[in-house]
Amino acid sequence: MERLSPLSYAFLAAEDADPAACLVIGSMAVIDGPMPSVEEVRDLVAERLPSVPRYTQRLEPSRFDLRAPGWVDVPDIDLSQHVTALAVPAPAGRTELAALTAELLSQRMDRSRPLWDITLCDGLPEGRWGLVMRVHHTLADGISGTGLYHVVFDSDGARDEPPPAPPRAAPGVTRQGLLRTVTSTARGALALGTAMWPTSSAGLLGPLDGNRRYAWVEVDIPSTTAVRHQLGVSLNDLVLAAIAGGLRELLLERGRQPDPHALRSLLPVSSRAPGTSGSPDNQVTLMLSLLPVEVADPLERVAAVHERVAALRASHEPEAGVAMQSLAGLLPFPLVKWGLRSIFSLPQQQVSTVTTNVPGPRSPLSCLGRPVRQLLPVVPIAERVQLGFAVLSYVDNLTFGITADAASSPDVEALADHIGASWEAVLDAAPVVG
Numbered sequence: 001m002e003r004l005s006p007l008s009y010a011f012l013a014a015e016d017a018d019p020a021a022c023l024v025i026g027s028m029a030v031i032d033g034p035m036p037s038v039e040e041v042r043d044l045v046a047e048r049l050p051s052v053p054r055y056t057q058r059l060e061p062s063r064f065d066l067r068a069p070g071w072v073d074v075p076d077i078d079l080s081q082h083v084t085a086l087a088v089p090a091p092a093g094r095t096e097l098a099a100l101t102a103e104l105l106s107q108r109m110d111r112s113r114p115l116w117d118i119t120l121c122d123g124l125p126e127g128r129w130g131l132v133m134r135v136h137h138t139l140a141d142g143i144s145g146t147g148l149y150h151v152v153f154d155s156d157g158a159r160d161e162p163p164p165a166p167p168r169a170a171p172g173v174t175r176q177g178l179l180r181t182v183t184s185t186a187r188g189a190l191a192l193g194t195a196m197w198p199t200s201s202a203g204l205l206g207p208l209d210g211n212r213r214y215a216w217v218e219v220d221i222p223s224t225t226a227v228r229h230q231l232g233v234s235l236n237d238l239v240l241a242a243i244a245g246g247l248r249e250l251l252l253e254r255g256r257q258p259d260p261h262a263l264r265s266l267l268p269v270s271s272r273a274p275g276t277s278g279s280p281d282n283q284v285t286l287m288l289s290l291l292p293v294e295v296a297d298p299l300e301r302v303a304a305v306h307e308r309v310a311a312l313r314a315s316h317e318p319e320a321g322v323a324m325q326s327l328a329g330l331l332p333f334p335l336v337k338w339g340l341r342s343i344f345s346l347p348q349q350q351v352s353t354v355t356t357n358v359p360g361p362r363s364p365l366s367c368l369g370r371p372v373r374q375l376l377p378v379v380p381i382a383e384r385v386q387l388g389f390a391v392l393s394y395v396d397n398l399t400f401g402i403t404a405d406a407a408s409s410p411d412v413e414a415l416a417d418h419i420g421a422s423w424e425a426v427l428d429a430a431p432v433v434g
Contacts, residue, residue, distance in 0.1 A: 001070035017344035021382035035129035054280035102214035211406035245422025285321030
């Protein structure tokens, strides 16, 4: 029986510690009509589900909780519980679509069943329909979570393998490599230590009420090629700078000072080897970066993001996370469980938001012959983090999906507009060559 890693178990522990938390990741696919019947989609899923074996398993606790929960096969999955349908409330506009997405992604999953589901959504704007695909974070990370796409979608091109950029892996935990692993962890503890100071009181931390809001903004990737070349930055730098610019405007509108220590974001980093995007489980490490919300100039903000991320990589912060996970895997599970639940019982003040950037399909997708027009990503929020950002590419577009606590962040639509404006500000301000 394959058992949960400490990182994968942490997503269950976070839910157990906070009734308002729901650690489900997913996306809404917006598809041209006509909408197929739910029976047609169930038949498609039944045919292809064996290609992703983890989606045919459920979690089973060990006896007396002496070992981590493990995955066991479910011989006869009742697809009527996993593939369902509903209608978008009238008048079926952008607001209603966002509200439906937020509602579905805030509902916890039944842990006695395989931890995924699909919902057909009828009545989207412009005569379209949708598929909301949900996966519990303990089953998959952002990259492997897109494995559910291969169950319901066909691609115009070859199956996409996102180009991996994993950090240098920590040495295997063997007797020969243990000393080097301990050394890496010690170095990583020093690198991460300075990133664990509490953020300022101008941040966006606080209790969650259990309800969510959702908004999104879509931008064009090819238009950034010349700008990235001129500035010597990556697409991810532009993503983080746009989010920082949007959050700066949000803080100002709320009457808060966007000082240099206001907002720290958790940045998941893939630790996958090439060719392993389809393998289940969570294979990620992290970086923790203060977002330059204090910088008003859009180009200076991009430069600040680029310098900070480069400094974090130079300090081997991602590798430190891999090493620490390896050492956690050596501990007895009861100790891991106690440690995680103890951590989650305390109100954290170090991380203000989470920003995950996942390379999505580069070729157009279709479902039962109907073309997929948009993929709207969703990231969960927990641990007093009131705003989360999921960024997903699809062909030539990049979509920023924003998950917000409903009580504390009713202005999430305005934040999406600010992020879009911040993105465009960089393109407008960048020097034109030639």
